[in-house]
Amino acid sequence: MSEKQLHLTAFMRPVSLHTGAWRYPGSYPDANFNLTHLKSFIQKLEAAKFDAFFMADHLAVLNMPVEALKRSHTVTSFEPFTLLSALSQVTEKIGLAATASTTYDEPYHIARRFASLDHLSGGRAAWNIVTTGNPESSKNFGKDEHLQHGDRYKRAREFYDVVTGLWDSFADDAFIRDRESGIFFDPEKLHVLNHKGDDLAVRGPLNIARPVQGWPVIVQAGQSEPGRQLAAETAEAVFCSPRDLAAAKALYADIKGRAEAAGRKPEHLKILPAALIIVGDSLEDAKAKRLAVDALVHYDSAIASLSVALGADASGFDPDGPLPTDLPETNASHTSRAGVLKLAADEGLTVRQLAQRYGGYSGLAFVGTPESIAAEMETWLREGGSDGFTVVFPFLPQGLDDVTQRLVPELQRRGIFRKDYTGSTLREHLGLPRPTNRFFE
C-alpha cells in the first residue's frame, strides 16, 4: 500500500445536496427523514470503510420563495445529535461528524453533547464548527440582526477555546471508583476552567469525563479569510469547495502553510473538498445520469439560480436554446459568470440544462467510470489538491451504492484507500494524534 491514503467522508445532511435527487427514479423521496433508510446508508458506508458520516446543519427552514420551498426535501430533517447518537448504536467504526454553530448556542451545552456522543460511540465524534450568518436563523433565536462576519469568527475562536478547555475538565485517569474507600474520583484531577473572555464567561468544570478521543475531531468549513485562519489554527479536517484542481492546490497550500505558521504539523490537518460523484458504465452514461437528475430540478427555481450565477436575469432567455452571446454587463462576480460561460461551451448545454445544473448541484463533480474517477482522485491526492473528499451523492440509494460498490473497490485496487479499518476511533481513521490534556500531562 502506498504512503499517502485518501480519506472519505459522506455528506449526509441532506443525504443529497442535489435538489432533484428525491425525484430520481428508484430514489426514496423521504430518505432525508427516514431512519430506516439512514441506518442502511451508514451501514453501507461503514462496510465500504468510509472515515465518517457528515451532518451539515441549519437552524431554520431556509429562506426561499414558496414556489421553490415547497419543492425542497430539506425542510424536515433530524437534529444532528439525536440522529448521530441513534446511528452510533447500529455502527461500530465509522466516524460521526455533527455540525454545531457557535453563534446561537452555549459552549457548555456543545462541549457536553460532543463529549457524550464521543463516549456513546467509543470515540467516533467530530465537531464541524460553523458560525451562523443567515437572518432566518437569527430570528429563531430572538435576534433581529445577525452578528457581523468578523464578530462571528471572533466568538467562534473563543468558543473553541472554551469547549476544548471544558473537555479537559477531568484528567483521563481521574476516575478511581474504589468501592472499598468510597473514593469515586481524584479531586486533584479535576480542573475548573474559570474562563472570562470578551464574548463568553464559563466557569466549568464540565459534568462528563474527558472524551474517548481526548477531544472529538475538529472540522472547519470556512473558505473566507477568517475561516481559513480559524481552520489553520484549530481544524483537523477541512470541508471546502474548490471548483477545480488548480483552485484546490492553491487552497491546500494556503491552509497547510497557515497551519505550519501557527506551529502545527500540516499532516495533522486533512483537506477534504466536497465532490459530487456520479458513476456510470461509460463517461457518456455518467453524463446522461447527471442530465437526468438535473432535469428533475424545477425550472422556476433553476432559472433563479442561473440568474444569480450570471449576474443577469435569465428568465427571458429561450430555455431550449443556447445561452445568448449578448449578455448585459454585470456588477456581480466575473469569475462566476466566466464559469457559466465555460460550462455552457464545454458541455454544449441549453439554457434550461445550465439552469438546472445551477439549481441542482454546481460544485466540484467527478463524473465518469469507476476507473476514471479513481484516477482523477489519485491525481488530486498526488498533486497536493486534497487529502481525500467529502462525497456528495447525486441520488440514493443508487448513487451511494455506485460509490461504495464500484468506486471504492477501484480506489482500494490502486492502494489509495483502506480495505479495512485499522483503528477504532475517528482520530485513528484520519491519522490524527490524541490531544494531550492542557491541564494535566
Add this chain to the structure above:
Amino acid sequence: MSEKQLHLTAFMRPVSLHTGAWRYPGSYPDANFNLTHLKSFIQKLEAAKFDAFFMADHLAVLNMPVEALKRSHTVTSFEPFTLLSALSQVTEKIGLAATASTTYDEPYHIARRFASLDHLSGGRAAWNIVTTGNPESSKNFGKDEHLQHGDRYKRAREFYDVVTGLWDSFADDAFIRDRESGIFFDPEKLHVLNHKGDDLAVRGPLNIARPVQGWPVIVQAGQSEPGRQLAAETAEAVFCSPRDLAAAKALYADIKGRAEAAGRKPEHLKILPAALIIVGDSLEDAKAKRLAVDALVHYDSAIASLSVALGADASGFDPDGPLPTDLPETNASHTSRAGVLKLAADEGLTVRQLAQRYGGYSGLAFVGTPESIAAEMETWLREGGSDGFTVVFPFLPQGLDDVTQRLVPELQRRGIFRKDYTGSTLREHLGLPRPTNRFFE
C-alpha cells in the same frame, strides 16, 4: 383487570439517587456512565412494561465540599438527548423522558431536539420541563446571578408556549413528497409562529415535521406554588416528592383541582411521586438491605445532611448513640426536625444511621416484600395518592431486578399493572390524548 392502573417510570439519572449505591456489593460502580449497563437496565425495564425511563439533569457539577464531591458517582453522566437517542435504538416501546431546562437554553433548540427524539423513537419522547436555580449552573452560562424563582417560572411558561407552537409548525399531513409533480410539501400546511413575548422572540417555523405524538409528553417536577400552577396548566405527568400518603393525597387533589380549574380533564395529568423501592424476602430483610446501603454513605457528608435536616450541628453527637434529647432551639423548619425525631423513634436509629439515611436517600420509600409493597402501592392508587410512581432504585442491578422480577409480577397479579404494552407511543402507555395542532384542525 380493574379500572385504574398504575403507571411506572424509572428514575435513571443518576441510576440510583442513593449516594451509597455505587459501593453496594454486586453493584456496578460505573453504572451511571456505562452504556452497556444502561442498555441492559432499559431493556429489563421494557421487559417489565415500564411506562418510561426518566432522565433528570444538571447543568453543572453540583456544588459540594470536595470531601463529599470526590465520593459522588454523579460527577460524570451522559447528556440526556444523546443517551436517550442511543437507547431508542435498543428498545421498542418504553418511553424516553429527558429533562431540559428553560433557563439557559433556546426554545428552537429544545423543540427541535425533542421532535427529533420523538421521530427517532417512534413517538416515545417526553419533556420534563424544569427551571434552573443553582448558581453553579448560571456560572456555566455567562451569568453571575441566576434568575429569581418567579422570573424563571414566567420564562418557563412562555418557553412552553413557544416550544409547543414550534411543534405545530407543520400540519400532520403537510408532506406529500410527490415525485411526479415535484411537490415535497403543501405550503398551506406550514405555519410561521412569529412569537414575540416578554422573554422570548422566535419566528419559526421549526425545521422538522410535527412529532409522532403531536407533542412529546409534558412532564413537570415542581412542588412550589408556581410549579404546581405550571404543572396544572401544562403537565401531563407530574414528578413529585410527598413524604407520605396524607401529603400525597393533598398534593394530588390540589394539582388535579387546579388542572380542572384551568379547563383540563384531571385524568389527562398523571401524578407520579418518586419512591425508593427496596424489596426483601421479609420486612426485616428489606430493612437490613436499607441499613446496609445507608452504611455505605460517608460519615462526613452524612452528618452534614443530618445537621441540615435537624437545623442543628450534629457533628458533636456520639455517632453510635441515640439522638440527644436536648437539641438546641432552631430557626430552621420544624417539620423537618419533627420528621427526623419521628424516624429516630420509629426505627430506633443511632446518630450514624440517621445521618446516613439523610445523606443517602431520605424521601418516600417502600421497604418490604413484593406483596407488602404491592399492597401499599394499590392503597395509594385507590385512595387518590397517586396514579403511579417514579421508581428510585437503591442499588443496581439487584435493586432493579428485584422490582422488575419480583414486585411487577405481584402488581400484575393484582390487576393494577399491564402485562403487556397495548400501544406503541408513550402517550398510549399513559392514556393521554394526542394534542390537536393549534394551527390546523
